[in-house]
Amino acid sequence: MAMLEVKNITISYQNRPTVMDFSMSLEKGQICSLVGESGSGKTTVIRAIFGLLAGGGKVTEGEILFEGESLLAYNKEQWRRLRGSDISMIFQDSGAMMNPTRRVGGAYTEYIRTHEKNISKKDAAKKGIEMLERMRLPSGDNVMRSYPFQLSGGMRQRVGIAMGMTYQPKLLLADEPTSALDVTTQAQIVRQMMELRENYGTSIIVVTHNLGVAAYMSDHIIVMRNGKIEDQGDRDYMLYHSENEYTHKLLEAVPSIGGKRYV
């Protein structure tokens, strides 16, 4: 049985279907990318899996099974326990999600203490520092004392990953985790996410518009268009064998060093 099984789901905002008949499955330790133009429904899909659809969004048809259990039947309390421990999410700019007036340390220890009711503040802080350093943030205690704006985009993203990985979730959902970053930082973060799989067997679904990143990271790539799956397959199929016109269009648009020039 696959770890995650999404079966023919339809997701609607205010009764208007936005994602239709979407299915995917993911094994332990697999990485899958969702690619496609903005507005094609990528974020909506992973938010549905995380039970966190914005703007009154609802899964109106289909099933989402995580380790065989139907997530759509979960109540609030069950969701709360699942999020952050078995399934985590990281966002495009983790910094923007953090309260700008609070030090990273305050937010992080509080996060730990909502998941572990009996842990002391001191131990929670220790755990936080340890996670930050594991995500290769030098001097974790310094980061804990910083306000989000005092960290670079790459450092903030690492804090986001560290928080998301605190309880070694089985499934990590990442929404454009590197889109706001420079190429050098992007490469660091992508490497780090791949190491999560190597070290902890984490399964990852990553939403990205960067086909190079998708091809590099994933075992499976799903191309979405207008709320539906347009094409899917492994890297080899996507890059060299797909005959889908839309996939070709997306591939041709990727600027390639030594590739097509416009002047």
Next chain:
Amino acid sequence: MFDEKDLILEAKHVTRRFPAAKGKVLVANNDINLKFYKGKTLGLVGESGCGKSTFMRFLVSLDKPSEGEILYKGQDITKLKGEKLRQHRQNIQMVFQDPAQSFNPKMKIRDVICEPLLNFKRITPAQKKETATKLLEMVELPGEMQDRFMHNMSGGQRQRVAIARALALEPEMIVMDEATSALDVSVQKTIIELITKLQREKNITIGFICHDIGLIQSFAHQVAVMYLGNIVEVLPGEAIGTEAKHPYTKALLASVFDIKMDFTKKIESIESEIPSPLDAPPGCPFCDRCDQCMEICKKERPLLKEIAPDHEVACHLFSGKDGE
């Protein structure tokens, strides 16, 4: 490839300092020398905070350097004031990353596009409709769109409107700051196709800021690589993949995810963080992240030197005309 008689704008020894906390000084641009040629694109690439926008703002007279000159057709535009400056602004126009935020949301597209022309009394209000139609068609949008508002257009359409507005005054040069960074790759491609087509038709000079070296090399004639406020390499766009010499340029190239890359190799990346411009090293700005750093690099700042025609590098590994 670049003919001195086509030189249209030249930055000479441009430095910009900002006062920072505790009496420190932040050097955002350090002794920049760059040349822009008629009908050509210069792409300025580098990591966030390296000083790209700081530099481009001088070209459109939004800021002045602490030192140095910006010569437009031989005249130092940093000295212009009042009406002369106002008139000069028609020559160099700017396109920003997010046009939705740069314009009043209550304005119709027609007014967004025609505003600069009205300001300079180049058209009368009665000519607005006809002018907007013409300009929208130039950027391949239907003329009827002029009755819409910015917020109900897609990102790509907005960027086209911003380009139409910038070109309305028929400037000699446009400066684009991350103008396609917020767009999907397929939309980004159509915008690049549009600006290169307009450039060919109108012989416009373009200054393009971007942190994506893969994108910039696909359409820039010249690429300048910036690091911590310094230009470390300048070379022809088509030569990037094969001729780049500076260790920083190479590191940037190695960290690009390309669909033609070798997927069996691990992606390379510079593991350390970029230092703060407040603590820039005294010698080569890249020395504490460079794996070829030598003793001299820590003490002496390397200057840009020509190592081949149209190719300059600032690195102690390349000290003479013979390179290597």
